[in-house]
Amino acid sequence: MKPVQAQVIHNYTLAPRIFRMGLLPLEPLPHAVAGQFYMVRVSRGLDPLLRRPLSHFGYCRAPKPKSSRAKGEAALEILYQVKGRGTDLLSRMTPGEHTDLIGPLGQGWQPEPSAERLLLLAGGIGIVPLRGLADQLRVQGDKRPLTLIWGAGTGSEICCREDLEALDLELLPATEDGSFGHPGLATDLLEPILEDIGKTPVAVFACGPWAMLKKIAEVTSQKKIPCQVSLDEFMACGLGACLSCVVRGRARDHEPPQNLRVCKEGPVFRAEEIDWNVR
Incomplete structure (x- = not known):
């Protein structure tokens, strides 16, 4: 699975060390099932090398993208907590910047049709x-x-x-x-x-x-x-x-x-x- 470029549309503090980020993919992504996650690049360079796994929070309506390459109709949202250097770098990204992500990955929640x-x-x-x-x-x-x-x-x-x-x-x-x-x-x-x-x-x-x-x-x-x-x-x-x-x-x-x-x-x-x- 190849990385997909995405534009930051918002990234703001909700509570101490907790941030809400909206990302507009520049290419179509598979629709995420609740419980899946993305591996998100947190810096422009190779330091830190590893991406950070961040759960799918939901979708939001994106403003008209500044980049003419943007094809996605909906932006995805992630909610994350700053715990170390990687997520600290992520929290410093501003609207208009670009990163890339891989996903959605993993197995999501399964239906429980017999439960009332x-x-x-x-x-x-x-x-x-x-x-x-x-x-x-x-x-x-x-x-x-x-x-x-x-x-x-x-x-x-x-x-x-x-x-x-x-x-x-x-x-x-x-x-x-x-x-x-x-x-x-x-x-x-x-x-x-x-x-x-x-x-x-x-x-x-x-x-x-x-x-x-x-x-x-x-x-x-x-x-x-x-x-x-x-x-x-x-x-x-x-x-x-x-x-x-x-x-x-x-x-x-x-x-x-x-x-x-x-x-x-x-x-x-x-x-x-x-x-x-x-x-």
């Missing part, structure tokens, strides 16, 4: 693929009740509230410092909500830190609730060749456990596919 309610759990920047999922469902005409539990360190990190309100979902925030919503972790709210839902068929979708996903996997396994998780691992190539993003799969049917490439077999997995005790 959908429960989404996000930890921090893990909101990105889950907002993409909620948006995709509504665009497809899916009217099932959506509940989003979003855990963060502090209230200022619970951003994009207008985007979420437009998706007709119930937002239940949780912050570790107690500044907004439930004082504590997102996982604190999981079992009480499942008890309230009762026997109504429900499916769970989650993205966040490993410990959070492990807890969610344990709860949903005990209750026999279908659960999908999106993993965030270091990636070098994003194409399945370098094996830098491998996680241990759970052994089945007396077969040895397999290594799963987050960039290729994932980033979305069924929770029961992962050996949560091996990190």
Whole structure:
């Protein structure tokens, strides 16, 4: 898969260290499935050499492009957190600049047609693929009740509230410092909500830190609730060749456990596919 040039149409701060970027591809890209990602170049030169994997957040309407080469009708959006030098460089890009990206890559969220309610759990920047999922469902005409539990360190990190309100979902925030919503972790709210839902068929979708996903996997396994998780691992190539993003799969049917490439077999997995005790 070759890199595609893209023009930056916006790149602004939503919260401390959290940025929202719009990119207008100069060539047609395959339509992304929620949960997929792009490998984005973060500088004009070769330093840093590696691209950064960034989840698909959604699409937006692009202004009339300055470049006559631009052919895309819609711009894609990514939401990212500045964690190191690469994402810091990305945050310094301004409208009109160009970069390139490879994608969409990986496996996205799978439909859960038997569920009557959908429960989404996000930890921090893990909101990105889950907002993409909620948006995709509504665009497809899916009217099932959506509940989003979003855990963060502090209230200022619970951003994009207008985007979420437009998706007709119930937002239940949780912050570790107690500044907004439930004082504590997102996982604190999981079992009480499942008890309230009762026997109504429900499916769970989650993205966040490993410990959070492990807890969610344990709860949903005990209750026999279908659960999908999106993993965030270091990636070098994003194409399945370098094996830098491998996680241990759970052994089945007396077969040895397999290594799963987050960039290729994932980033979305069924929770029961992962050996949560091996990190």
